[in-house]
Amino acid sequence: MASGGASGRRRFRDRPIRQKVLLLIALATITGLGFTVAAVSIYDLTTFRRRAVADATTLARVVGANALAALMFNDTSAAQADLASLSQRDEVGTVAIYRADGAEFARFTRPGGPAPLAAPPDSAAASIEGDRLVLVRPLESEGEVVGWLRLQYLLPTPLERLPAYGIIGIVVLAALAVAAGLLLTTLERSVTGPLNQLAEAAGRLAVSEDLAIRARKRADDEIGAVTDAFNRMLDTLQERATALRKQAGELDESETRLRLALAAATMQPWSLPLITGSDGRRRADPEHLRALLDPIHPEDRAAVDRAIADTLLHDRALEIEFRSGSVGAERWQALRGHLSPAEDGRPPQLIGLMQDVTHRRKLEEQLLQAQKMEAIGNLAGGIAHDFNNLLTGMIGHLKFVQRALPPGSEPRADLDEVEHAARRAAALTAQLLAYARRQMVTPSVVDVNAAIEAVEPMLRRVLGETVEVSLRLEPDLAAVKVDAGQLDQVLVNLAVNARDAMPGGGRLTIATTARPADDPDFGGTEEAWVEIAVSDVGTGIAADALPHIFEPFFTTKPVGQGTGLGLAMCYGIVKQAEGHILVESTVGKGTTVRVRLPALPGGTPSAHPANDPDIEGAIGNERVLLVEDDDAIRDLAARSLREAGYQVLAAADGGSARALAAEDEMGFDVLVTDVVMPQLNGRDLAAALRARRPTLPIVFMSGYSATVDDEADPFGTFLAKPFTPDGLCRAVRRVMDRAPAQTER
Amino acid sequence: MGLLTRVGPFRSGATLLAASAAWIPAVLMAQTPASRAEYEVKSAYLYSFLQFTAWPPGTFEPGDPIHLCVLGDDPMGDLLPQVLGDRRVEGREIRIVPISRLVEVDRCHAAFIAQRNTIPAREWLARLGSRPVLTIGEGSHFTEEGGMVALVVVGETVRFEVNRSALRRAGVDLSSRVLRLALRVLDG
Numbered sequence: 001m002a003s004g005g006a007s008g009r010r011r012f013r014d015r016p017i018r019q020k021v022l023l024l025i026a027l028a029t030i031t032g033l034g035f036t037v038a039a040v041s042i043y044d045l046t047t048f049r050r051r052a053v054a055d056a057t058t059l060a061r062v063v064g065a066n067a068l069a070a071l072m073f074n075d076t077s078a079a080q081a082d083l084a085s086l087s088q089r090d091e092v093g094t095v096a097i098y099r100a101d102g103a104e105f106a107r108f109t110r111p112g113g114p115a116p117l118a119a120p121p122d123s124a125a126a127s128i129e130g131d132r133l134v135l136v137r138p139l140e141s142e143g144e145v146v147g148w149l150r151l152q153y154l155l156p157t158p159l160e161r162l163p164a165y166g167i168i169g170i171v172v173l174a175a176l177a178v179a180a181g182l183l184l185t186t187l188e189r190s191v192t193g194p195l196n197q198l199a200e201a202a203g204r205l206a207v208s209e210d211l212a213i214r215a216r217k218r219a220d221d222e223i224g225a226v227t228d229a230f231n232r233m234l235d236t237l238q239e240r241a242t243a244l245r246k247q248a249g250e251l252d253e254s255e256t257r258l259r260l261a262l263a264a265a266t267m268q269p270w271s272l273p274l275i276t277g278s279d280g281r282r283r284a285d286p287e288h289l290r291a292l293l294d295p296i297h298p299e300d301r302a303a304v305d306r307a308i309a310d311t312l313l314h315d316r317a318l319e320i321e322f323r324s325g326s327v328g329a330e331r332w333q334a335l336r337g338h339l340s341p342a343e344d345g346r347p348p349q350l351i352g353l354m355q356d357v358t359h360r361r362k363l364e365e366q367l368l369q370a371q372k373m374e375a376i377g378n379l380a381g382g383i384a385h386d387f388n389n390l391l392t393g394m395i396g397h398l399k400f401v402q403r404a405l406p407p408g409s410e411p412r413a414d415l416d417e418v419e420h421a422a423r424r425a426a427a428l429t430a431q432l433l434a435y436a437r438r439q440m441v442t443p444s445v446v447d448v449n450a451a452i453e454a455v456e457p458m459l460r461r462v463l464g465e466t467v468e469v470s471l472r473l474e475p476d477l478a479a480v481k482v483d484a485g486q487l488d489q490v491l492v493n494l495a496v497n498a499r500d501a502m503p504g505g506g507r508l509t510i511a512t513t514a515r516p517a518d519d520p521d522f523g524g525t526e527e528a529w530v531e532i533a534v535s536d537v538g539t540g541i542a543a544d545a546l547p548h549i550f551e552p553f554f555t556t557k558p559v560g561q562g563t564g565l566g567l568a569m570c571y572g573i574v575k576q577a578e579g580h581i582l583v584e585s586t587v588g589k590g591t592t593v594r595v596r597l598p599a600l601p602g603g604t605p606s607a608h609p610a611n612d613p614d615i616e617g618a619i620g621n622e623r624v625l626l627v628e629d630d631d632a633i634r635d636l637a638a639r640s641l642r643e644a645g646y647q648v649l650a651a652a653d654g655g656s657a658r659a660l661a662a663e664d665e666m667g668f669d670v671l672v673t674d675v676v677m678p679q680l681n682g683r684d685l686a687a688a689l690r691a692r693r694p695t696l697p698i699v700f701m702s703g704y705s706a707t708v709d710d711e712a713d714p715f716g717t718f719l720a721k722p723f724t725p726d727g728l729c730r731a732v733r734r735v736m737d738r739a740p741a742q743t744e745r
Numbered sequence: 746m747g748l749l750t751r752v753g754p755f756r757s758g759a760t761l762l763a764a765s766a767a768w769i770p771a772v773l774m775a776q777t778p779a780s781r782a783e784y785e786v787k788s789a790y791l792y793s794f795l796q797f798t799a800w801p802p803g804t805f806e807p808g809d810p811i812h813l814c815v816l817g818d819d820p821m822g823d824l825l826p827q828v829l830g831d832r833r834v835e836g837r838e839i840r841i842v843p844i845s846r847l848v849e850v851d852r853c854h855a856a857f858i859a860q861r862n863t864i865p866a867r868e869w870l871a872r873l874g875s876r877p878v879l880t881i882g883e884g885s886h887f888t889e890e891g892g893m894v895a896l897v898v899v900g901e902t903v904r905f906e907v908n909r910s911a912l913r914r915a916g917v918d919l920s921s922r923v924l925r926l927a928l929r930v931l932d933g
Contacts (some may be wrong), residue, residue: 069922072793074786074902078926141796142834 017192036172040165048167053126053418056135056153064139064149067097071139071147083108093132094150100146120149131155131533194223198230211238258389266356274348282312297323315339321357332361376552384432389630391426392722396636399725426722434569443481448512448530449473455488459495466505473512478599480530482577490573493566495595501538502589509535528599535592541585549583619644620733622669626650628655629677654680658688666692670736675702697735715739761782784821786903787896788828791857794881794894795834797920801877810838814853817862818868819843847872866890875914888931904928
């Protein structure tokens, strides 16, 4: 019963409403029937006797009225016949009529009925004896009792009376059944139907999740209210879903944007959960910390660990940079973050961003390197300047002594050796100056390919027979602006380095390439570039040596083989031409040096300028204003010029030169001046004099480089120290010949 | 009839004890025909017929007595007054009126005509014509001659015959309860 009955017999409240109502109707019907039966029974029981007496009395009155005449006319047979007609009424038992004196006049006895009546009556009476009612009535005429009627009335038992009530019961049942049917139909139409529809709509909603579903409202009753509420709920849900979808979309978009932005900034978020130790201090969760530290360069791990501990201890911002990645491909990462306290149930954590700062670090290193190079350059340039002056004096005076000595004499030969050494010293000084970008340069528009082809024969001589030279020149290259001679120097220097890296021979490749703007290799600039790549297949340069190779006097070559100035000079020259130079090298595989020079927009390369032809007979008789603060050089220059026939006005500084010029009323023909002088320097002096005579020819002498564009100053030229007497005279002659004739003279 | 003896305290004990119908048969058996007993029964019947008779409307004024006439010879003698006593019908006094002459019949409401009579029943009936008078006679001849109710002796009991045509002609109505007791009903 417990097992089968529990599931089989559903509880009333779980049954469908239709069944509930049916059950209730059945219950009400049964109850109603019960009450009806009870009411009828009570009515029957309480009124039966009264009704029976009334019935019997009525019957007795009718029978008596009929019997009265028969009694008065003494007609027994008529009375007997009258009574016999009562046999049709089952409830009538024995009836008897008596004369007034008690003698029986007539009688009717039902066959098998009750016993005959006993003693004659003497008064009216009604009494119930068992299942029968005995009624005694006087028969009266004109107020006189003329006889008696005694009627025995059989009372039907309740069971016998039941059939009469059965019909009532059937009628009541039928009426209830009709009422139940009507009720159920109404219920179906107005309650269970709408409810089922509502339930079905809810079911569909659960399956399809289509929030556009609405239940149809059928009436304004409670179910209608529920339907309205259901639909309103769906409205709200739909609005909320729409808003949620929109928010989710916005969130997605925002997240995507943030992710892209972080990726673009090479940033990635990180977080480190914190735990509270037994000593009450917060520390990073060891497992997460290990995961964070693992990719870090072993040498930097301790520092990062310490920084994190410090951050937690002092509650300050975390900022540290460290290396990660494999050896040789290390990346610099910057880790920034701060302590985020516990919030909304989230445990406290260190949270922040990690950014790849390798590029910045590289730039910083490059800047540092550049600053170092600049400092070295300044130092070297300063020394070289003074050296140049000294060498100029030495070589100049050597020349005078040599002239005074007969050729072939022993002292002359010794002096030649001195001069040779002095010239080597001058070459070294020039290289130092080139590195320090103090070399006097004369930039011109140059076709790089043509320059390379022109220098190739010399390169072959320098490289020897064991090294093969191959050129891969990209046609239609843009021109660059560079000092053509310096470009040759760079090429020769790089070729020599390559040769030295390939003692057993090999191949040297010189390639030119047009590089677009925004070339990522050079950090993306707005310019287009022309690249010259000089590659060898030699021994290569060790990684730890690479950062230093452009430093002057840094060399990997055996002592005596190199000065350590070759690449430094190249660096200076390229930088002076506003270009870049970088070295890529793999030990055992070879080295590639890339030189990039800014491409001239639409610039047409000029022919590789030929060396100035020696000006024959660089002599003249014009008046020269010579300004030089170095006494030795001033004397040397004055003597050289005078020996060439020029008249020389010499001044030791800019101020006295200007006074001299004024005194001479600008009568001189050419200005030869040092550039670097105390107080009024060469350039300012030149500007002052040019103000009075714009076409004044000027020769600038300098140990430092100073870019003078021949095109910008058609009447000026530079003479690099140290110079020879002949070099000075040729320079003077050149500017003189270019200048228009002096009308004043 | 008399019907009674001890019923009702209002009844006077002075009335004829023998009037009770209960012993009529015994009387009839014990007496000779046309004996005193027979007329005692007939007297009681006269009173009974009055109770079941309805006269035409307008016959009586309120308080008017019913005139029961005895036409011609009176065989009942003092029996009739004894039986009637001071009984009434529907509240009306019953006044016994002896009639000896034909012309006197006008006042009658009911009339008893004895069989043995100086003036034959036929003449009395002719004199009454269609007057609304209940006529009661003796012997079957009476109804055949136009009388309304004829008292006949059958064996030891007194019965009666009715002439409905005569009743209709006179406008007198005899209750159907009485009609159905008649031995014979002449009609048409």
